[in-house]
Amino acid sequence: MNIDSIVNGVVIDHISAGKAMKLYELLGLEKLDCSVAIIKNVHSNRMGKKDIIKIDADVPVDFDLIGYVDPDCTINIIKNEKLIEKKTISLPEELHNVIFCKNPRCITSVERGLEHVFKLTDKKNKIYRCIYCETKAEQVL
Amino acid sequence: MRHLIDILDLSKEEIDELCETATDIINDPDKYNEVCKHKILATLFFEPSTRTRLSFESAMLSLGGEVLGFSEAQSSSAAKGESVADTVRTVSCYSDIIAMRHPKEGAPFVASRVAEVPIINAGDGGHNHPTQTLTDLLTIHREKGRFDDLTIGVCGDLKFGRTVHSLIAAMSRYKNIKFVLISPDELKLPSYVKKDIMQKNGMEYYETRDLLEKMGELDILYMTRVQRERFFNEEDYLRLKDSYILTLDKLETAKKDLTIMHPLPRVNEIATEVDTDPRARYFAQVRNGRYIRMALILKLLKEAENEH
Known part of the structure; x- marks a missing residue:
C-alpha cells in the first residue's frame, strides 16, 4: 500500500493500534482541507501493531490531547520532505479544555467563560481530576 | 493573596496557631473586640445557610468589624445572570475579606482566582x-x-x-488516628476517600453498620444528619433518615470522657435527652465555630495587610 510522502506536515507515529480514529476525531482533523492519512495495524517491531496518522500540512496539533489519549506516541515534524523534529509525548500534568467536567454540581456547568482544567493526580493509573470539584475524569479510551 | 478553600490549604502548624488564637480569644475576648475596626467582611451566600452566615457575621462583629452581603442568590446580581467571577471582582472593591457559600462545587476556588481580598469557602455544595x-x-x-x-x-x-470527608482529611496528618465508620450500606464512606486519604496515609479504620459495636472504644463520636438535599430520591431519604439515633441507653458502654460532636443542625439522630449528658459537646462546638472564625478572619486579614 502506498501513501505519498509528505513535503510539509506532521506524522503522528507509534499510536497504539486501534486509537487512530479516536485521535482523528478528538483532534478535529476532519475539519482540515489537506490530505490526512490514517494507517491502521501497521507492523511494528516494538509494538507488534501500531497506527499512524499523516497530515499533509504544517498545522498546529494539540500535544496535550495526544499525550492524554496515547502518551507513547511520537510526533514527527516534516519540512521540505525532511524530518526536522521528533517529539516524544508524555502524560500532561494539566489539561486545559481538552476534556470537560461532567459533574452537574461543578461550577464549570454554569460559569461562563471558565476553562475546564484537569490535573494529573495519579500518574500510574492515569487519573485526572477537575481542579474545581475534584471529580475524576472519565477515560477517553 | 492567601485564601481558605480546602482545609488542607492550612498546615498543621497553622491549625495549631489558629487553635491557640481562638483559645486566647475565649480567655480574653476584650483584647480582640476592636482589632478589626474599619474592616468589612462580605458574606456572599448564594444558597441559604443561616447558621454559617450568622457565625461569620458574629465573628466579624466580635472583632469590631462591619459586615455586608446577601443571604440567597435571588437577592444578588447572580439572579440577573452575573458570573461568580464578576460578582467577586465587584465585591472585592467594597470589602476587606469575603466569606462565600455557593451550591456549585469549586465556586469559591473560582472566586479566589480573581479576588483582590481573601476568600473563605463557607461551603461549596457537597x-x-x-x-x-x-x-x-x-x-x-x-x-x-x-x-x-x-x-x-x-x-x-x-x-x-x-x-466527615474533610475531618478525615484533616486528621490524616496526625499520628495513631483510628476511624470507626458507622453507616448503612447505602451511605458508606466512598471508596476514593478510603483509598486516597486513609490507605494512602496508613490510617486504621473499621466499617460497621452497628452504632454500638465499638462504642466502648471511642474517644470521639461524630454524629451526622442524613441530609434531604443530598438525595435525588425522596423515598431513599425517608427510608434511611432514622437509621441511627443516639440515646442515653446506647451510651451505657461509652467511655466517661467520650466527646459527642455533631456539625448541626440535627433532625432526630441525637435524642434531646442526650443534651444534658456532660459528654454532649455539640453546642460547645457551635460556640467554638464563632471563635475559630474570629481567629481565621484575623489571620487572613493580617496576611493580606502584610502583602500590601
Missing part, C-alpha cells in the same frame, strides 16, 4: 466546608488537648457528608 472542619478541630483540641492517639467514630451519612 464538596468542601473548611471552617466547619476548623470548628471540629478546635473542639477536639479543647476537649482532648491533642490531635494524636484518638479513636473517632463517625456515624450517619458518610457518603454525602462533606464534614
